[in-house]
Amino acid sequence: MRSTNIAKLKIEDLEKIARRMKKVIHLREGEAKAKIIVHMGTCGIAAGARAVMTALVEAIEKQDLSDVLVTISSCAGLCGQEPMITVAIQDQPPVRYVNMTAAKALEVLEKHVLGGRIVEAYALAANNK
Amino acid sequence: MAHRSHVMICTCTNCISNGALKIKDALEKELGERQLTDDILVVQTGASGLCVKGPILMVQPDGIFYQYLKETDVPNLVEEHFLKGRPVEALMFVSQGEDIPIPRLQDIPFFKDQRLIALRNRGLIDPDNLDEYIANDGYKALAKVITSMTPEAVIDEMQKSGLRGRGGAGFPAGRKWGFCRSYVLKQRAVQPDMPCYVICNADEGDPGAFMDRSILEADPHSVIEGMTIGAYAMGGTHGYIYVRAEYPLAIRRMIQAIEQAREHGLLGKDILGSGFNFDLTVFHGAGAFVCGEETSLIHSIEGLPPEPTQKPPFPAESGLWNGPTNINNVETWANVAAIINSGAEWFKKIGTETSPGTKVFSLAGNINNAGLVEVPMGITLREMIYDIGGGIPYNKKLKGIQTGGPSGGVIPASLLHLSVDYERLKEAGAIMGSGGMIVMDEDTCMVDLAKYFLEFTADESCGKCSSCREGAQALYEILSKICRGDGEMSDLDLLEEISEAVKDASMCGLGQTLPNPILSSLKYFRDEYIEHIKYKRCRAGICKQIMSSSCQHACPLDQDVPCYVGLVAQRKFEDAIRIIRQKNPLPAVCGRVCTHPCESKCKAGVGGGKPIHIKALKRFLADYEMKEGLSVDVEAKPKNGKKVAVIGAGPAGLSAGYYLALHGYEVVILEALPVAGGMLAVGIPRYRLPKDILDYEIEIIRKAGVEIRTGTKVGRDVAFEDLQKNYDAVLIATGAHAGLKLGIPGEDIEGVIDAVDFLRKVTLGETVELGQKVMVIGGGNAAIDAARTARRLGKDVTICYRRTKMQMPAIEEEVHEAILExxxxxxLVAPVKAVAANGKLKGVELIRMQLGEFDKSGRPRPVPVEGSESVVDVDTLIPAISQEPDVASMIGRSKLKLTKWNSVEADAETFYTGVDGVFACGDVVSGPDTVTTALANGRTAAQMIDKYVKGEPLQRTYAVTRPLIRVEAVTLTEEETAAMKPAEIPVIGVTERALNFDEVEQAFTEETAVREAKRCYRCDLELSEGEPRSNA
Known part of the structure; x- marks a missing residue:
């Protein structure tokens, strides 16, 4: 069984893990420059988040982008506009993109993550319809 | 060198045409002159989406937005904002109700107004990664309780926090834990190894609710941590997470999280090395609604049928396998760790006094931002629906909100100010429930909705209590009967009686709450029930058996839309116009100026689609009749020797006269104006309704035997009393031609002319003195008509409307054409006073408005923005806010009564005034309404007058809507289906129509008409024969 190989946590370990992980979560120097979160709740998956995820991962592998991290998370709350991705670039407020397709996600990767320009056409807007 | 500020100027086509480049030059020049070029960078950007307000500027990083800029504003702007650091408020006003793209997350109301506690990690962490949960304070609370808190202290903290169970009933979680612990202690005194169970109710089954699923998927460890803390406090030995099998992803992530927790010593034996033991199992529920009831859920885990049992004993005393048991729902558990970490005091500060904290809601139904939100308790429904939810799609009106799913109730739009907590919702007749919030627009039928929920609960009733089992079925059948159009008024009492009985006699929450959708909709939407029963109307256009097709049902004239559209598709144009003429004496008029309620209910238009151009098809057929010289007479009865006088030759009077003539009456219409047609002749401009078209239709009415005496004013040329003496009945149909005053100082001076007077003078060829700068006040069709007319006279015209475009009552196409012209x-601007010089109008003082709280009708009320007054130069002011009837001089000393709006009092159904033989209908009774309604009123008045003269009781009969004949659907080829697209109504070019009154809209060609008609879904054919059904 796998469980026997894993060390049981002690209380002081929690703090250590938290400190170590915060670096990854909050993008610091030396770590990834940008993080793309693909929202993979049931709503997102049903709307096609897997294809978005696959496209991003393949593109990042192909272009060998070591400083771009793709990760998953859950529903962001706007289930009506899934699939959604959140792009967090170091020192910038995160931008959320809605109604993604594989092609649109690649456009976001190219223009926003690599090019630094927010793709307004896909970005979540106030009062959006 | 870094600039301290960026000025983003939008240079899209629109803004450039509004002078954006000049603003940019002026800005750069001004910045240069003030040596600010190194500090401030001017950046050109693409379309911002708000370019109707162009030229616009955005100053970053402050995020300040300026609009409607003029070159002359620039020096002041630069001095104030960039030199003195004071943003210029006068230029900043942002209209509400417009789309503002804000790509930054924190500025978007959907996210900004939320407060995440239960959902604190949603969308942020990878739910499959324990380390990421730990990074965001995960398991910190568990560590805290097992190292530094006694179980009693934990329970005390939970009690102090005031956290109430989020599953529905809202029982304080801390107290529930306390009960459980006391039973554990008591029973362990006798039996030391007595197990205690901690259960998470994740049996989420309400239609439209998905909060629990989302938490399990997004943050499974938060539930594990909460349950483990609960187990520590109560003495729990084992826990169950009862999840529906229909949530596979939630189950997978939950199981994986439990394994991770176990592997890392966060579950199982000796948790975090403390000696405390607790483990969890995921139990797959089969998806029965009754398992939301805790005793049913417990029996389900025990392998027994999921039926409730009588309480007490409560599960805290004897629950799962007779052990002390505590059940809380997912969201409650997800709150626990956050409360322990930040403290009860912190938690209590959020939300309301009796309902602390936040609540997760799933926003579903007719709402732009459908999804999951977590908000502080006490937030108003308006904030939920409009700020966070982004409002109702397709500019539809909000009708109500169903909270609490099938156990909850509906809250009407008029209670939007209601703040959401357990008590307020209960007072309003709804419940918090687990947080489902279904938003419903005007196209939702409340009777149908109640029926939907009862169908659900009747199906989900476990059957143990006969009150619930039989009661739900009985209620469902009564609702079905009402929706079919077979209801009786006594059914309403019966619904209430059965509802009360089911509530009283059912053992568990399912039965006790299942009548709520009925009781609350009866409370707030009783009118809709009565309309279904008495008038066979479903205003939403949903109940199939009542309406047949929603277009026909929505038409005041009951025009057989699917029949004539179907005939057009078959190219049987003559048959089609005959169908129209059966129920409409003015088809060429309606085909041009009708407000087409049929199209707004057309099923082809649902969800943003384009409705069939029914109005344009009618016009096509009417024009076809004229062009081909068809004589489409409707059969008339022989003369009966009776005489009726109709006062007013507008649509109501013409229609009544026409149908009375067909009934065999001798009819005289007396018209004060020199022309017949009423508002059709002198209110609606010629470019919308040419004179020859109106004359053609009036001629048909004359030929039917109606005498029209123009230039004859009752009260001046004829005495009203004489009409009463000399005729068997009199119908007043004089309309509403007196324009209402704005009620602002100075409006009685030269240069102010009411829209109705203005339009009448122009159509009758009288002289009107207009200055070059014309301002029209109002947002209805009269305002647009007056503005386009003044424009045709070569004037510069501005319309000022106090609300936003979304709320403008004028026909959308007309507004569009007006802008093009x-x-x-x-x-969002309103007049404050008229400014005069030398006794003549010189300007108008305006004040900016903003949308405030919602009024009773569910519309936001415009409220003035203090200090935003400004004076605009205006030569002529045309108020076009509304009209009222003016009949005082006409009716003389008769006994007729007037309302406070100066309209004639008459029975709403029969139009009888109660004064011997005098009827009244149309705008003179209702105030300004549509042409079609006036025509329908006239037809009904004719029927009632006929009954009156014959001495029959004045009573209307109502039947469900059915088409006149069955028209077969055309078969479409695959190419036709593929090429199907909505037709455009042809219009003449803007330059061709400038400065003249030529008709703007043109008729469809035969080909276009046939193609458009083929798009029709033919909803009428969904009912078996399409034949009229006897309504006995």
Whole structure:
């Protein structure tokens, strides 16, 4: 069984893990420059988040982008506009993109993550319809 | 060198045409002159989406937005904002109700107004990664309780926090834990190894609710941590997470999280090395609604049928396998760790006094931002629906909100100010429930909705209590009967009686709450029930058996839309116009100026689609009749020797006269104006309704035997009393031609002319003195008509409307054409006073408005923005806010009564005034309404007058809507289906129509008409024969 190989946590370990992980979560120097979160709740998956995820991962592998991290998370709350991705670039407020397709996600990767320009056409807007 | 500020100027086509480049030059020049070029960078950007307000500027990083800029504003702007650091408020006003793209997350109301506690990690962490949960304070609370808190202290903290169970009933979680612990202690005194169970109720089954699923998927460890803390406090030995099998992803992530927790010593034996033991199992529920009831859920885990049992004993005393048991729902558990970490005091500060904290809601139904939100308790429904939810799609009106799913109730739009907590919702007749919030627009039928929920609960009733089992079925059948159009008024009492009985006699929450959708909709939407029963109307256009097709049902004239559209598709144009003429004496008029309620209910238009151009098809057929010289007479009865006088030759009077003539009456219409047609002749401009068209239709009415005496004013040329003496009945149909005053100082001076007077003078060829700068006040069709007319006279025209474009009552196409013709429309602005010089109008003082709280009708009320007054130069002011009837001089000393709106009092159904033989209908009774309604009123008045003269009781009969005949659907080829697209109504070019009154809209060609008609879904054919059904 796998469980026997894993060390049981002690209380002081929690703090250590938290400190170590915060670096990854909050993008610091030396770590990834940008993080793309693909929202993979049931709503997102049903709307096609897997294809978005696959496209991003393949593109990042192909272009060998070591400083771009793709990760998953859950529903962001706007289930009506899934699939959604959140792009967090170091020192910038995160931008959320809605109604993604594989092609649109690649456009976001190219223009926003690599090019630094927010793709307004896909970005979540106030009062959006 | 870094600039301290960026000025983003939008240079899209629109803004450039509004002078954006000049603003940019002026800005750069001004910045240069003030040596600010190194500090401030001017950046050109693409379309911002708000370019109707162009030229616009955005100053970053402050995020300040300036609009409607003029070159002359620039020096002041630069001095104030960039030198003195004071943003210029006068230029900042942002209209509400417009789309503002804000790509930054924190500025978007959907996210900004939320407060995440239960959902604190949603969308942020990878739910499959324990380390990421730990990074965001995960398991910190568990560590805290097992190292530094006694179980009693934990329970005390939970009690102090005031956290109430989020599953529905809202029982304080801390107290529930306390009960459980006391039973554990008591029973362990006798039996030391007595197990205690901690259960998470994740049996989420309400239609439209998905909060629990989302938490399990997004943050499974938060539930594990909460349950483990609960187990520590109560003495729990084992826990169950009862999840529906229909949530596979939630189950997978939950199981994986439990394994991770176990592997890392966060579950199982000796948790975090503390000696405390607790483990969890995921139990797959089969998806029965009754398992939301805790005793049913417990029996389900025990492998027994999921039926409730009588309480007490409560599960805290004897629950799962007779052990002390505590059940809380997912969201409650997800709150626990956050409360322990930040403290009860912190938690209590959020939300309301009796309902602390936040609540997760799933926003579903007719709402732009459908999804999951977590908000502080006490937030108003308006904030939920409009700020966070982004409002109702397709500019539809909000009708109500169903909270609490099938156990909850509906809250009407008029209670939007209600703040959401357990008590307020209960007072309103709804419940918090687990947080489902279904938003419903005007196209939702409340009877149908109640029926939907009862169908659900009747199906989900476990059957143990006969009150619930039989009661739900009985209620469902009564609702079905009402929806079919077979209801009786006594059914309403019966619904209430059965509802009360089911509530009283059912053992568990399912039965006790299942009547709520009925009781609350009866409370707030009783009118809709009565309409279904008495008038066979479903205003939402949903109940199939009542309406047949929603277009026909929505038409005041009951025009057989699917029949004539179907005949057009078959190219049987003559048959089609005959169908129209059966129920409409003015088809060429309606085909041009009708407000087409049929199209707004057309099923082809649902969800943003384009409705069939029914109005344009009618016009096509009417024009076809004229062009081909068809004589489409409707059969008339022989003369009966009776005489009726109709006062007013507008649509109501013409229609009544026409149908009375067909009934065999001798009819005289007396018209004060020199022309017949009423508002059709002198209110609606010729470019919408040419004179020859109106004359053609009036001629048909004359030929039917109606005498029209123009230039004859009752009260001046004829005495009203004489009409009463000399005729068997009199119908007053004089309309509403007196324009209402604005009620502002100075409006009685030269240069102010009411829209109705203005339009009448122009159509009758009288002289009107207009200055070059014309301002029209109002947002209805009269305002647009007046503005486009003034524009045709070569004037510069601005319309000022106090609300936003979304709320403008004028026909959308008319507004669109007006803008194309060069009319400027200024929204959210209202006149304060007329400014005069030498006794003549010189300007108008305006004040900016903003949308405030919602009024009773569910519309946001415009409220003035203090200090935003400004004076605009205006030569002529045209108020076009509304009209009222003016009949005082006409009716003389008769006993007729007038309302406070100066309209004639008459029975709403029969139009009888109660004064011997005098009827009244149309705008003179209702105030300004549509042409079609006036025509329908006239037809009904004719039927009632016929009954009156014959001495029959004045009573109307109502039947469900059915088409006149069955028209077969055309078969479409695959190419036709593929090429199907909505037709455009042809219009003449803007330059061709400038400065003249030529008709703007043109008729469809035969080909276009047939193609458009083929798009029709033919909803009428969904009912078996399409034949009229006897309504006995």
């Amino acid at each position: 060069g009319v400027t429309i200024d929204y």
